[in-house]
Amino acid sequence: MNPARRCSALLSQLCAPSRGGTAARGPLFPGTGSAPGTRYCHSAVGGGEGGLKRTCHQLKPSRVSNTGAASVCPMGGSSSRLFGTLAQSLTSAPLAQPEAYPEENPDQDPEELLRECEEALQRRPSRPHRNLVYPSSMAPRNKHNSSIRIMQWNILAQALGEGKDGFIRCPLDALNWEERKYLILEEILTYSPDILCLQEVDHYYDTFQPIMASLGYQGSFLAKPWSPCLDVEQNNGPDGCALFYRRSRFSLQATAHLRLSAMMLPTNQVAIVQTLGCRATGRQLCVAVTHLKARSGWERLRSVQGADLLQSLRSITSQRGHSRLEEAAGPVPLVVCGDFNAEPSEDVYRRFSSSALRLNSAYKLLSSDGQTEPAYTSWKIRPSGESCSTLDYIWYTHDALSVDCLLDIPTEEQIGPDRLPSYHYPSDHLSLLCDLSFREGPTC
Template identity: 65%
Template sequence: MWCLLCVVICVPGCISTDGSGPDHLYSALAKTLCGGPVGRHMPTEKKKQQDRYPDKSPNKSLELLRECEEALRTRPARLHRAFSYQNLSGDLHQKTIRVMQWNILAQALGEGLDGFVRCPLEALNWSERKYLILEEILTYQPDILCLQEVDHYFDTFQPILARLGYQSTFCPKPCSPCLHLANNNGPDGCALFFRRERFELMGFTHLQLAATHLHTNQVAIVCTLRCRETRQMLCVAVTHLKARSGWEMLRSAQGLDLLSKLKTIVQETRRIGVDEKVSRMGVPLLVCGDFNAEPSEDVYRQFATSSLGLDSAYKQLSCDGETEPPYTTWKIRPSGESCNTLDYIWYSRQHLSVDAVLQFPTAEQIGPDRLPSYNYPSDHLSLVCDFSFCNSPE
């Protein structure tokens, strides 16, 4: 049974001093415990909106971003990406919610299993790659951050992002492939972070996805949040479905299982509610993940036609508003080059509007050796969207 709980997730981090942990990264955070967002890139029309909500304490994020840049000074310039603004006529009194979805590439898999034949092992060195990952997060400053293939949650991401104002939870895969590799840092899994300043946690659950009533190795996290400003409820899920071709039916079954559980959670949240407004307006839903499925697969169609009323945010980049981007991951393995669209941010079109979408770099920007590389830490590109509530309870 899903219940609304007032839960504080605060798992102590394991800080190492051998150069593999986040000890150096803490130097920019040593004097303070709470953080605020760095200013985001936006046109003049949207700058007015940001000015209504000035950053309370951006220094720690800025200092850590500069520390990342210093650690990466010998690496080539990072990929330049711009936002495509979809809604410039929205309510400037309402602050948008920035959501980032990203498969960050588990360190153990990148070094020991994935076989990126055009990526030098030196480019995957964790002592620098962690700075590339953090730099990407700090650059876009999401309010909600959904990650997959996280195998450095306790010693890096949780403690560092907690000091920047994020609350989080982590759900490892029961039989993570990382555990079978040398020098692993434990199991990989999904992690969900959100800004404590923006949201209050009302409840959460960790799911082990099932197929034909049998548990699989894939997981999901579902959190119910309440916006501190508007008091609007928001349900957020992050997942990572089964990889590789030949497993389409399993992904389809996992998707149906997740959709069924999301329906139950949303209905229960709406039924219990915290006030009459939640019951009347419904609960918006965001589902982020690496689905390992092209738009032609059944699991994509299941989400697109679900009774939950979901739509894919990144279709906003297409001319007709109906086409997904040509790729969200691009890599070269011994079996050849693969360029696929596998990652999505699904949203409740009845309750949320897409205000901005981060564009993908071109093939020329990515380069002939594809991903990962010296200037990008993962084989998957991050997805970043700005959302706003269509209707405010106020």
């Protein structure tokens, strides 16, 4: 697509209502064994800030394979205050002034808002049940040092899911935005992260930004310069990365919007980097979200993009204040979330694991030896064949931060024979989630 065509397509979308189809008629999930109107939900176990206890039928707990976990508990709790804004914001045109969105309203009735969600999704089966896993190798946490919950997720751009990706085993009506958006938002709010890192976001201004703002989050969005979404008719604009943090827990210290380069040339991949101040502890945390180049054959480019990002992160995390106390604290602890489109065997993975930033991959702690990534974070079937890959990661500064728990990976049986996306799961990538705490010591 030439620049003039891209600009024309973008302008036409910014002036048009948000994209969405009509709800499909007839049964949405024939043959699944779940009757329409029946949804199975998680029960709450604390659920974090704004958690909600849900009195729905409990699914059979999933198996946790290849893990040395000390204990497992059912994950749940939905901060579904979100859904009071759905009737207005999800059907509105994109809004260009993020600061105009309302603050979190604690007076909303979560039970009533939950019913709105369940009504919208009553013809769909529930998402795969997942457990919180507490790795046996985790360091003891200071009882006064509350965890920071991080979620990483490639949510699948709507234009790509319907128009380009070719998920041959996923019916088109399962990708209908008018229902799929509820599945995405239900997933996010069930786990109530303090920091949320998303890729392939093409409904930022008309969906995610207003809803997350109403829940007390501050958001930042950076589109790809040449988004493939713009090649799809009736697109909703370019896709990109988004980063949200809970305003009650963090203050924003600095933001960097990066366009990743390769050998001094700008590429189509981007990253958002924000330095946050933790209100409770006074400590700083640097968070980055990125989405590297996809497809086989581009391994070298991903490696160079990763090197460019690491160089920027080294510079950003070394920039503390000028007081002696801040200088003695050393580099700011770092969390990097993203769809790297790279298996652990690729060079870009080795770059991150051996970086001077002292990064470790959180999801290795699900394995029995603490050194092996999950078997998959994405599982899809396209015309070219079936792809079961580990592509998504949460990296963290291992000597400044500790992992308290992780959300486990659904089993093959839970995912189902048609793989992802599906009627019960909205993306071709699984969400990743972990609780991190600041370690005691001079690096903090």
